[in-house]
Amino acid sequence: MIRRGVRFLDQRTGAGSILSKALRYAFPDHWTFLFGEIALYSFLILIATGIYLTLFFEPSTSQVVYHGAYAPLRGHEMSRAYESALDLSFNVRAGLLMRQVHHWAALTFVAAIVVHLMRIFFTGAFRKPRDLNYYVGLTMLTLAVLEGYAGYSLLDDLLSGMGLAIGNGVALSIPFIGGQVGTLIWGGRFPGTEAFMSRLFIAHVLLLPIAIGSLIAVHLAMVATPHHTQFRGRGRKESNVVGTPLWPAYALRSLGLFFAVAAVLFALGGLVQINPIWQWGPYETYLGTNGAQPDWYLGWLIGALRLMPHFDVVIGGYTVIPNPFWGGILFPLVVFGFLYAWPAIERRLEGDSAQHNLLDRPRDNPRRTAIGVALFAWVSTIFFAGSADRAFVQLGVPYEGQLWGYRAASFLIPVAAYFLTRRVCERLRESEAHPGSGSGAQVLARNRKGGFDQLETRGAPGVIKSDRGS
């Protein structure tokens, strides 16, 4: 029966040999390998729930008067986009569930990518032959952030409108061409024409998802071609992969993970309220609200916009580089630029352009780990600066004082994080005190001359490398 099925396929596609190899593809076991899969599965949930939402949402700016189910907004003028999002939430059965699952899935998607990126960075999995694929992954992260921003900007509630106003301000701040970029994208001055809503919608439901989906295909293909990386261990070499075969155990496990991710997202979507747009009200350019916070993955940018001292580059009386450029464009360019450049920088620093299929533990390369932690600490500090107004309201810490504190911290914390991490890594490496790596003892044997020969050094890459970096 099964044999006939395989033959049927093979005679028509020649897939027999690929299939037999693919089914035995080895997945090394390590819990940190799950994050990428969680991102992938969140994306699938995003596609599924997103398709459902498009069946009800109307991306239209035409003005209507609300007469729907939510009493506090009755009689208010609003865009059809916002009204259809309200109807989707209140009148469509399971509509609110799908909307909230979609939003939670988006938050999880970006979070999983970021944690996955950290795993890749700290274990050196970005090294040749996987550096190209690392760039693909970073590109997907950029697109995912844009996609999320476009998504929550569509609803035309007060929060999304304020986000777009800032986005337009940041676009205008691009040196020399900013004004033109802004009027091109928005079809004129902010808040733009009806066409802008169509553009945002098609970007969110078609252009960006297709770009991300295609890159996912490339990403997975480029993972499979050189096979997975693996940590050091018994029987594991640069030239092999030891792990669970795709069929049946790993396939079941991974499918299980997919349904587990879906279960958590549906539980969140059903039980934990997210982005209650009816509370924000419709957006008009002259309305604002205090305590507006974006989705978490934009928190670092709002932090940067707030921390930046008031300072423009003025040439000949014209604001050639307006202030939002620093926090809204230069800062993310620096962070992503550094991440893109890192594989090449490390090749230079270490003078190492060899192929690497075995992963480092974070301690094995103290410098890389320290730089990664410093970058993360820097971005996190600025991220938390974005919530200084909430800390002021909740805790009463004066906003102005916090701002100066964060400005100082954004210089001090990364430096402290660098030296602390480097020291911890070096100490760990010296002591080899990892619980999983056995005793790390050296086995000596007495030889005929009365001296000692070293027979074996077990699984201690740090020892091998200890002539470097210390």
Add this chain to the structure above:
Amino acid sequence: MRARGARLFRWLWRIAIAGVLLWLRRGKEPLPERDLPASPRAEKAVAALLFGSGLAGAGFALIYAFDEANTQLLGVAAAAALGLLALALIVASQSVVPQEVVTEERPRFADPEADRQAELDTASRTVRESVDGITRRRLLGAAGGAAALGLGAAAAAPLASLGPRVGDTLRESPWRDGTPLVDENSRAVLADDLTVGGFLTAFAAGSDKDDLASSLVVVRVRPEELELPPDRADWAPEGLLAFSKICTHAQCAINLFRYPLFAERSPGPALVCPCHYSTFDVLKGGERVFGPAVRPLPQLPLKIEGGRLLAAGPLSGAVGASWGGVREES
């Protein structure tokens, strides 16, 4: 003594970790090449989980049909259906299907090995030989470049249809000498609508209220507090001041008016943007006092005619975020 303590600690540490590992892998022998763990118990457990998942899924459909589709119940039912299925698959993957560890040889690329080298040579030779026998290479190259440029320009040109030339689109403003101020319901704004410390939103009569340049914040302070620049001395009749409502940093609407209740110790009256907390001193004509904004908030000169507020001229500066065409006094 210290060394012995450290050794003891190390041993305790190892025992603890070994304990955790044993607990995690309890009842499991180290994996042989291929192990068949299926047992009636495990199979029944998986079956039960699958049945449970199916039931929860049916429950979702029932809640959808009868219970007015309560979001929380739907979420729990969907989570239960998906979660039980996840558990069933994970238990099956660990305790029903064969457990095995495979070792695969990795494909190798780009190592300086002879066969790879030969392939690389072939590839690069194929590319190199593709121009054999061609004499006017530079001509062809230049022509190719010209074609690429022309086609690139043709492909890029339609993008300009997306929006108007920036020109004056970002500078337009409905405010002229004599433009009346109206409120959200298009009723005239009266000087008496505001008491000292008050704050309201106004628009240019006859304009689109969503037009960035239309909306204003109007505040009232005591006239003797004012410290306006000399050329704006008559811009604030009866202590009434009007400013663009759009922050000059990143275009959020300014919705906070800080008016000191105890002037002796508080900072002066100011307008604050809720997005990045740019703060503008109303007494000094919208000068920035805090936050990332650089330019002052544009001020509108006011006059009162028959109790109504009118503009006495255009706004003092560009509305909205700065861009390359905005002038700034430095």
